[in-house]
Amino acid sequence: MNYIVLDLEWNQSYRGKQYTVEGLPFEIIQIGAVKLDENKNVQDRWECLVRPVVYKKLHGKVSEMLGISINDLENGKDFKSAADEFLAWCGEDYKFITWGGSDLTEFQRNMKYFGVEYKFPFPFTYYDLQKLYSKVYSDGKTRRSLKAAIEELGFTEDAEYHSAINDAIYTARIFANMDFDSVSVYESIDTYRIPQSRKDEIYMNFNTYEKYISKGFKTREKAADDRTARSCRCYICNKPMRRLIKWFATSSKNYYSVFVCEEHGLFKGRMRVKQCDNGFYYDVRILKQTDEEGVNGIVDKQIKEREHRRKKRMEEHKRKCENQNQNKIKYKYR
């Protein structure tokens, strides 16, 4: 199996969102990629310019950042040929690596818009190296820009950033030098396409946790209330679990819950409703094995949220009273 490190550059409407074409918020103008074998040895490179046909002028921010003008793209390929050639170059057995989680979504949007026919696997998994970099070198949550990561690692900065092929090469360099094996189980799942039906729903077991992606629902409510998503089975033995704490929302868009498996103990659940390009709503749920301390953390979160609201209300109430008193005083001395 090969690794394809992919990086894209894209353009957008130069005169504002109201002129954005339906189904194509961004138009890809550069494709850059590096192919590595399973031992992380570089095999090949691929790059091309794409001549834009929808947004034929570059947005000011884009040309500034990329350091190019529209003239540089005149001799570019049309997207369909570029994508066909690129996908043929990718071969049969490969996995994508990108810096951040947006490239594959934009690539598929462009493919759909320009009628490129190609079947990516389902579920469509890839490696988000920005996330894996954070897991290896940081807390797993913060996201570093590519430049910041290269500088942190002390790599030589021998090429301009924000060029598709250069950024792909930088990303490949980080990939080849990091302890990838220690984090390689943490694949990302592309959700440009979501499960069509119940039987297509995704249950990914990452050893320490399980990720579930539901089918699409017409409304946010139906997605949030779905019984399949709200009731959980143990991802180790597949037996139904008992719910210890019912699902509750914090002031964020996350829902939390705690379940218990008779054999494997405590699990914390986190769920979020998202919306897909086709307008359907779907659930992303993560189940993670935990202990009493972890459960206390969830309970604390719930209590903290209540306390937080109570305090807010108290302050609000106090302020109201003070205002009333002030009014009274005013009346007194009038």
Add this chain to the structure above:
DNA sequence: GCTATTTCGGCGATTCTTGT
């Protein structure tokens, strides 16, 4: 059992950061 007030919970708006 009705009404007013308090508490809860869902969700949009806002902000920060990344990406182009």
Add this chain to the structure above:
DNA sequence: ACAAGAATCGCCGAAATAGC
């Protein structure tokens, strides 16, 4: 300038509770 994820704020209707 626009997109998307995550975190936070705050509004407002629903549910719970207090007061009668």
